[in-house]
Amino acid sequence: MEQEYIYQRIATSIADQIRGGVLKPGDRLPSVRMLCTTYKVSMNTASRIYQELEANGLVEAKPQSGYFVTNLSFVDIPLPEVSKPVLLANNKEPKEIIRKVYSNMGNRSLTLFSYSTLYDDFLPVMKMKKEMLAASRTLVNGGIEYDSVSGNLNLRRVIAQRSITWGGSLMEEDIVTANGSMSAISMCLLALGKPGDTIAIESPCYPGVFQLAIDLGFKVVELPTDPVTGIKVSALREAIDHIDLCLLISNYNTPMGSCMPESHKKEIVALLDQHNIPLIEDDVYGDLYFGNQRPSCCKAYDKTGNVLWCSSVSKTLAPGYRVGWVAPGKYKEQILRQKLLHEISTPGLMQEAVASFMRTGKYDKHLRKLRHGLYENYQKYLNTIITSFPVHTKINRPQGGLSLWIELDQRIDALALYDLAIAEGISIAPGRMFTVQEQFQNCIRLCIGLPWSISVDQKLQRLGELSKQLMK
Amino acid sequence: MEQEYIYQRIATSIADQIRGGVLKPGDRLPSVRMLCTTYKVSMNTASRIYQELEANGLVEAKPQSGYFVTNLSFVDIPLPEVSKPVLLANNKEPKEIIRKVYSNMGNRSLTLFSYSTLYDDFLPVMKMKKEMLAASRTLVNGGIEYDSVSGNLNLRRVIAQRSITWGGSLMEEDIVTANGSMSAISMCLLALGKPGDTIAIESPCYPGVFQLAIDLGFKVVELPTDPVTGIKVSALREAIDHIDLCLLISNYNTPMGSCMPESHKKEIVALLDQHNIPLIEDDVYGDLYFGNQRPSCCKAYDKTGNVLWCSSVSKTLAPGYRVGWVAPGKYKEQILRQKLLHEISTPGLMQEAVASFMRTGKYDKHLRKLRHGLYENYQKYLNTIITSFPVHTKINRPQGGLSLWIELDQRIDALALYDLAIAEGISIAPGRMFTVQEQFQNCIRLCIGLPWSISVDQKLQRLGELSKQLMK
DSSP: OHHHHHHHHHHHHHHHHHHTTSSOTTOBOOOHHHHHHHHTOOHHHHHHHHHHHHHTTSEEEETTTEEEEOSGGGSSOOOOOOOOOOTTOOOOOOHHHHHHHHTTTTOTTSEEOSSSOOOGGGSOHHHHHHHHHHHHHHSGGGGOSOOOSSOOHHHHHHHHHHGGGGTOOOOGGGOEEESSHHHHHHHHHHHHOOTTOEEEEEESOOHHHHHHHHHTTOEEEEEEEETTTEEOHHHHHHHGGGOSEEEEEOSSOTTTOOOOOHHHHHHHHHHHHHTTOOEEEEOTTTTOBSSSSOOOOGGGGOSSSOEEEEEESTTTTOGGGOOEEEEOGGGHHHHHHHHHHHTSOOOHHHHHHHHHHHHTTHHHHHHHHHHHHHHHHHHHHHHHHHHHSOTTOEEOOOSBSSEEEEEOOTTOOHHHHHHHHHHTTEEOEEGGGGOSSSOOTTEEEEEOOSOOOHHHHHHHHHHHHHHHHHHO | OHHHHHHHHHHHHHHHHHHTTSSOTTOBOOOHHHHHHHHTOOHHHHHHHHHHHHHTTSEEEETTTEEEEOSGGGSSOOOOOOOOOOTTOOOOOOHHHHHHHHTTTTOTTSEEOSSSOOOGGGSOHHHHHHHHHHHHHHSGGGGOSOOOSSOOHHHHHHHHHHGGGGTOOOOGGGOEEESSHHHHHHHHHHHHOOTTOEEEEEESOOHHHHHHHHHTTOEEEEEEEETTTEEOHHHHHHHGGGOSEEEEEOSSOTTTOOOOOHHHHHHHHHHHHHTTOOEEEEOTTTTOBSSSSOOOOGGGGOSSSOEEEEEESTTTTOGGGOOEEEEOGGGHHHHHHHHHHHTSOOOHHHHHHHHHHHHTTHHHHHHHHHHHHHHHHHHHHHHHHHHHSOTTOEEOOOSBSSEEEEEOOTTOOHHHHHHHHHHTTEEOEEGGGGOSSSOOTTEEEEEOOSOOOHHHHHHHHHHHHHHHHHHO
16 A cells, blocks of 8 residues: 555656646656666556556657657647446447448458458468467377367466466466457356346447347446546446446557556456456457556456456457457356357367467567557557548547547548548448447547558548548 | 158068068168169169168168168167156256266376267377368468458358258358357357247257256257157157247267158258247267268258258367357358357368368268278177176167267166266266256266277276176
């Protein structure tokens, strides 16, 4: 408690210096080590100071060079609004919009800003081919036999080892593998919910989550969400008596790109535990931080096993391999039952290949390059958007992940923009896709998974022009 | 209708000759071609005559040599009883027994008669390693990107082509791939059922099916099932007003090994269609026929798209690859939605490898060898069981598949036998595992997926001795 007080106090004083103009956009800030000496705090506390400032969009870390006062928070582009969903609104699933947008998934004749996935040079195709070949040699009988229900031991072991990067202390037996993160989430919902239950989610939210919940007969409650800090803790607290389950994308969520500060994570874990409401945490973007340190997870604050931490390599390495996992805490037996009933087991070969890629340090090397590339991409995308889009455009400032959340002038109908854009070979995701209420009609999500190119630049400029047309 | 009448009439007259002793055990029967000439019928009709006689256990086909009057039906061992489940009994899931038996899955220090899977030489390990390597070269980007929701096109195409072997006429767009057959079945149940619905299944039944159904909140109705011809059509007809869904393992089901005759398949498809009750058909053992011709599927008689035909390569080629599929008929959109919601997509690489193995004829070559091996295995297992087990033992006579269903003397408690056997390193599946009612207490399932060896022989003999002990 003492330590927490210190890091918050120092972060606030630095924030004040930035807001007061003592520190200016682009100024270099002291290194974490220097912070330790200056304020006589531990490395851990010093790191937390910058995490807090990053989460608030005041500071950005540039790979291999240190922390800087962010430019972006000072350009003339405001952040999107904190969402204001209605607490107990009827669920209106945007089926038709989702169907329309997803019908072009994988259609590479279009410029695909619409899907939260990596393309081309961001994926280590040759390296993973080699890894698959090696895995088919090292795995007993090339993985032709059923894997155990828990999943490949080497993968579970390396995921457990890597949990220290986000403050976890998992053991291999704490993990159950899945066919990607959505399959892990599906097991969680099947295991813990029943028709008629109510699930609290962010607003806006990844549509796969609420579609699955609605399909299973749950009621979906969207809660106010901040583009920087994620779901409003106060809103969750007010809704707490109405909900049976909670699902959050804690780090760099899609579509808003928010990252929950440590203090929010800690508070939410305690709140939900106190009310016996399981927290399903989707951490699929956590490794894609632009700064110098990975954000923590809610699971790091889980003392009772009430958090089910789900993740995968689908957003970082190999979407097509369908390698994901869940650390289900005290719900492990229920999750194993779901896996046995719906899948029996997962393919051992891809799990072995991913495990080996992680164990030998290749994954971390790949991630460093990927994060660097995504950060550059993000800056370039943002610059073109800022210069091309109409006035009154609001843009999020994610500190990681793949999502740009753009709130356009109220007069612009994102569905009309979608139609204009798709006719010119540009696929975008309209805001209405990400909610079961009538909101975000003037919002769009653009993903930065397409590596930068002249064509990407031109298509973004064209999107800006089309938006301007719609304002008239 | 005329043709059907002819094949049934001729089959009955041959059956009468066998039962009357005109044709004796081991006698060779005329070839299909000779039958055509003799009775002036088509090849199709002649084949059906033998299918009918095989299904009734009177005739057996020996690979590459023709049809013979079976010896087995004349040894002093009766068939197990037709099951007599109570129509609307409360579901009592045998959770603890299943947990106990499945806890040893993959434990090769035991002799595993308990699981319906192939071991060792029955699996083409080296060939599939090569196929995986080739697939990672031919597939775009080695399968690192998301596959389409429908699944790998080459796999869907070759499954469609192969549908002629069972009387189907599928097109590639009729098929959706899945992570094995259970995953396909899970999608069907999630898409078509809701809590409170009633599902009709065979009795005994593969436990994964009723566990999944119960977990989803369905009521399970077990129907009387014949060890030769499968579910009683009359029983299904009587129960028809109580059920919302029906799931059948049509060919060589587990644990009973029954294979539904053509006429039953046709009748059941029509009956269920008439009442708008979807039929989920699990055909996972259909390629494992001991005779000369693959049995047909219910799907072959489906004129309205009411049959969801599910299958996989888990029982024939590569359980660990998790490659399965469903031809969902008119329910395709619902199945695609389930796949997208729970899985997004399936791993393209294993699907490509299996597709290539099938397309190049290697799968058929493998199946020929496998069927021959399983048939030999079956005869050897049966001979040892017949000579080692106590009096009053009844055994099924499957014409394909992996399951021996053994009904022991009423005094023998299969759970006690399980405990004695496991203490000696032998794993068996007690009958109570396969039902949600109190029945089959004196039954066990033994699978023939372990290739024959002196050790297998000794363990089977030991099982017989242990059974004898329990009679005292």
